[in-house]
Amino acid sequence: MTTTTDKTHEVVTPKARRKKLPTEVSILIVLIGIAVLFEILGWIVRGDSFLMNPQRLLIMILQMSIIGIIAIGVTQIIITGGIDLSSGSVLALTAMVTASLAQSSDYMRAVYPALTDLPWLIPLAAGMLVGALCGLVNGALISFAVIPPFIATLGMMVSARGLARAYTDGQPVSMLTEQFTWIGSGANPVIIFLAVAVLFHIALKHTRYGKYTYAIGANPQAARVSGINVRRHLVLVYTIGGLLAGLAGVVASARAGTGQAGMGLMYELDAIAAAVIGGTSLAGGVGRITGTVIGALILGVMLSGFTFLGVDAYYQDIVKGAIIVAAVITDQYRQRKRNKTA
Amino acid sequence: MTTNNTQRPAADTSPRYLLEVVDARKTFPGVVALDNVQLRIRPGTVHALMGENGAGKSTLMKIIAGIYIPDQGEVRLHGRPLTLNGPLDALEAGIAMIHQELNLMPYMTIAENIWIRREPLNAFGLVDHQRMHEMTSSLFRRLGIDMDPDMEVRHLTVAGRQMIEIAKAVSYESDVLIMDEPTSALTDREVEHLFRIINDLRSQGKGIIYITHKMDEVFEISDDISVFRDGQFIHSAPASELSSDEIIKLMVGREVTQMFPKQEVPIGDVMLSVRNLGLEGVFEDVSFDVRGGEILGIAGLVGSGRTNVAETLFGVTPATAGSIALDGRETVISSPHQAMLRGLALLTEDRKETGLFLGLSVLENMQMAVLRDGYTKGPFVEQHRLDHQCDEMTELLRVKTPSLEERIGNLSGGNQQKVLIGRWLMTKPRILILDEPTRGIDVGAKAEIHKLITKLAGEGVAVIMISSELPEVLGMSDRIMVMHEGRVTGFLDRDEANQVSIMELASSPAASA
The missing domain is CATH 3.40.50.300 (P-loop containing nucleotide triphosphate hydrolases)
Known part of the structure; x- marks a missing residue:
């Protein structure tokens, strides 16, 4: 009667380590599949190669790098179990502020005639600061006013867009200095995007900041009881998200050579889509920067491929919507599979 | 036909x-x-x-x-x-x-x-x-x-x-x-x-x-x-x-x-001293001391405020009345982080709700409370040292898992609980609060956890153990504090405690407090 044999458990040594195929590989396969599909369709429809055109590929990546920068900030926010709807509007606001501090003295109707021909670092820093401030407000509302992230960032989305319009009464801010527009010239946006991606890949994987981000997404209560200051950390995560949206605003205005209040419209949704397609779970606790980069590339290939095939923009949106939904269905399916084994 | x-x-x-x-x-x-x-x-x-x-x-x-x-x-x-x-x-x-x-x-x-x-x-x-x-x-x-x-x-x-x-x-x-x-x-x-x-x-x-x-x-x-x-x-x-x-x-x-491997260990000085502790509307006037090497059991029915006392001690819900003294010095604990700095650890009652990061690996779950002093260089986590520590802890606690990378959700309840205990042991606590440490786990793992608790007490750790299982409280504790509807209704020494005496105190608003 006294025996308590552990026949209910299979005994396995803790030393044995097993690696599973990461989610990124499957997303990468999807990316390659879509690219190949466009290549085949290209030969059938246009009699031309889709991929063998470096110019087109560069433009494609350029188009995606601004959304990609936002998507990295959004990814870490989604990992905490939150969401950021404000990034597109914050981009517009920062683009306006940045552009107003980057105007050339040749221009007679500058927003701040006294502040023209400033070195490029000043508009860059100002843009990132404005973005960070927006993120700080988001984070403070979520952490201390205890508002759901969806609502807090929805408010910021509407207000920041309004602020961007009010800043110059809706007038575009143009004639920017050459040293500032250099930030957005050539392949520079791509380099900035990749640098940000590498930085945050490391931060999420190897720093306390990253570990806490995952922990809060996986179980905020357990995170708190483990001694993590959940509120403070969330404020930090949203502030950094805003900062990256600000950086995207700087790059966008530098590349366009102008700041306009209508910039970045719906970018927040593309950024969320890139994260979700890349395997970041809206339930929190799961997601990787590599996945988000591939997710952004998938969106880019779609956009570029449809344009190449001459498909109408309306149909492009229909397909994009379907892909986002498909990605979330996949996420739900993965979650169910996870829960089944739990 | x-x-x-x-x-x-x-x-x-x-x-x-x-x-x-x-x-x-x-x-x-x-x-x-x-x-x-x-x-x-x-x-x-x-x-x-x-x-x-x-x-x-x-x-x-x-x-x-x-x-x-x-x-x-x-x-x-x-x-x-x-x-x-x-x-x-x-x-x-x-x-x-x-x-x-x-x-x-x-x-x-x-x-x-x-x-x-x-x-x-x-x-x-x-x-x-x-x-x-x-x-x-x-x-x-x-x-x-x-x-x-x-x-x-x-x-x-x-x-x-x-x-x-x-x-x-x-x-x-x-x-x-x-x-x-x-x-x-x-x-x-x-x-x-x-x-x-x-x-x-x-x-x-x-x-x-x-x-x-x-x-x-x-x-x-x-x-x-x-x-x-x-x-x-x-x-x-x-x-x-x-x-x-x-x-x-x-x-x-x-x-x-035979269930409980209780050993007599030398009881040290008072490490934690709680006076008139209260949390408005939940519990009030809770006073007790715990000494190094001592296991203080807390018994009471569900809703008696046992868990709330533990959470208040650990700063999850900071106290609204009374005082807490550590080693004789009065102190304020207003967050779990502060409690940890002062050498406390809390194994929470509800594994799923407040303990586990279900989607994360065994490793991440185990190391989450020590991603601070000693295991970080600047913002970076010293993963190699942590890997090593977690490996040792898994062996010490005999956690059965295919690897440290395994998602914790795939482990049995008993092994999950051991990982959480490991999380807190890695913080090297001086005062360990255990809320239902063996709830919902099989008898074998239970006995191992009991042995471990006894061993920790033997090393001079002050242990507070909350349990709904009377045999567990009776078998493990040096002293038992009984609560009823947010108040302490009495203390029982090991030799005077039995199921009847505990249940009497737990079910009546006795004046003996």
């Missing part, structure tokens, strides 16, 4: 048993939760299920209620096999379950909660609230419940909600009613009321499956008793043929005294 083959004799269709479970088996990854389990319920009886936490009672009930589908075996109702693909199938077949955790919708009225999915409709196909009110009133009259059917459920106490759950289950007019620890939140008077309802149902020929840990209840209400242990069916007999000692022996599978 063919009619003879297809129509069976009538005698077979009037079975002796209302409900039968035959050879049920259910496994979860890594754990056999039930194996070769039998259960037979006679009509018009109350059948008590006894067993320690993790014995498989809840799993069996979930199979009968259609929540789990068994890997093997079958459930028979009135002698006919049932195929249950969900709780709805069970309800429709005539099996209703009152869950341990309450499943009511707080912002809907009592009547809406009871008749959900079965709302009476008027001629326009809209919900007929008038009739629903009347149906609820007549149900309440029958059960002797005095509540307003139009009140929103959120205004009710836990006991009130429990009564609504019971009324809801009865309203299905089911033949079989499953009650999973229905009295855990009820006062004596409410328990009496519940027993009147149960007696009434019994006289109508229904079968009631009654899960409880309270021995006196078993003998008061049940006709038959079945005992389970480690997912196995052990014994079944009429209540009149069993004594409580025999039941305990069957449940535990050995003499109770």
Whole structure:
């Protein structure tokens, strides 16, 4: 009667380590599949190669790098179990502020005639600061006013867009200095995007900041009881998200050579889509920067491929919507599979 | 001729048993939760299920209620096999379950909660609230419940909600009613009321499956008793043929005294001293000391404030009154982070809610509390050193996992608990608070955890252990503090404590405090 044999458990040594195929590989396969599909369709429809055109590929990546920068900030926010709807509007606001501090003295109707021909670092820093401030407000509302992230960032989305319009009464801010527009010239946006991606890949994987981000997404209560200051950390995560949206605003205005209040419209949704397609779970606790980069590339290939095939923009949106939904269905399916084994 | 083959004799269709479970088996990854389990319920009886936490009672009930589908075996109702693909199938077949955790919708009225999915409709196909009110009133009259059917459920106490759950289950007019620890939140008077309802149902020929840990209840209400242990069916007999000692022996599978490896260790100085601690509206005037090497047990019923005291000590819900002193120096603990800096650790009561990061790996779960001093360089985590530490901890605690990278959700409850204990041991606490350290885990892991607690006390750690299992509290503690409704009702020394003395203090607002 006294025996308590552990026949209910299979005994396995803790030393044995097993690696599973990461989610990124499957997303990468999807990316390659879509690219190949466009290549085949290209030969059938246009009699031309889709991929063998470096110019087109560069433009494609350029188009995606601004959304990609936002998507990295959004990814870490989604990992905490939150969401950021404000990034597109914050981009517009920062683009306006940045552009107003980057105007050339040749221009007679500058927003701040006294502040023209400033070195490029000043508009860059100002843009990132404005973005960070927006993120700080988001984070403070979520952490201390205890508002759901969806609502807090929805408010910021509407207000920041309004602020961007009010800043110059809706007038575009143009004639920017050459040293500032250099930030957005050539392949520079791509380099900035990749640098940000590498930085945050490391931060999420190897720093306390990253570990806490995952922990809060996986179980905020357990995170708190483990001694993590959940509120403070969330404020930090949203502030950094805003900062990256600000950086995207700087790059966008530098590349366009102008700041306009209508910039970045719906970018927040593309950024969320890139994260979700890349395997970041809206339930929190799961997601990787590599996945988000591939997710952004998938969106880019779609956009570029449809344009190449001459498909109408309306149909492009229909397909994009379907892909986002498909990605979330996949996420739900993965979650169910996870829960089944739990 | 063919009619003879297809129509069976009538005698077979009037079975002796209302409900039968035959050879049920259910496994979860890594754990056999039930194996070769039998259960037979006679009509018009109350059948008590006894067993320690993790014995498989809840799993069996979930199979009968259609929540789990068994890997093997079958459930028979009135002698006919049932195929249950969900709780709805069970309800429709005539099996209703009152869950341990309450499943009511707080912002809907009592009547809406009871008749959900079965709302009476008027001629326009809209919900007929008038009739629903009347149906609820007549149900309440029958059960002797005095509540307003139009009140929103959120205004009710836990006991009130429990009564609504019971009324809801009865309203299905089911033949079989499953009650999973229905009295855990009820006062004596409410328990009496519940027993009147149960007696009434019994006289109508229904079968009631009654899960409880309270021995006196078993003998008061049940006709038959079945005992389970480690997912196995052990014994079944009429209540009149069993004594409580025999039941305990069957449940535990050995003499109770052998269970707890309590060792006498030298008791050191007072490490934690709590005076008049209070949390507004939850508990008040809690005072006690804990010494190094001492294990202080805290006993009390669910809702007595035990867990709240632990959470307040650890800064989860900072105190609103009283003082806490560590090593004689008064201190303020306003967050878990501060508590950890002061050498405290808290293993929380609810593993899933406040302990585990279910989606993350064993490694991440174990190291989460030490991603600070000693294991970081600037912002970077020193993963190699942590890997090594976690490896050692896994071996020390004998955690059974394929690797540290395994998702913690794939481990059994006992191993999950060991990982969480490891999380706190890695912080090298001086004061360790354990809230239900062995809830829902198998006997083997339980014994290992008990051994570990004793070992830690031997190393001079001050241990506070909260447990609902009286044998555990009695077996492990040097002293026992008993709580009732947010107040300390008494302290018992190891040699004067027994189940009776604890239960007396736990169930009465005694003046002995």
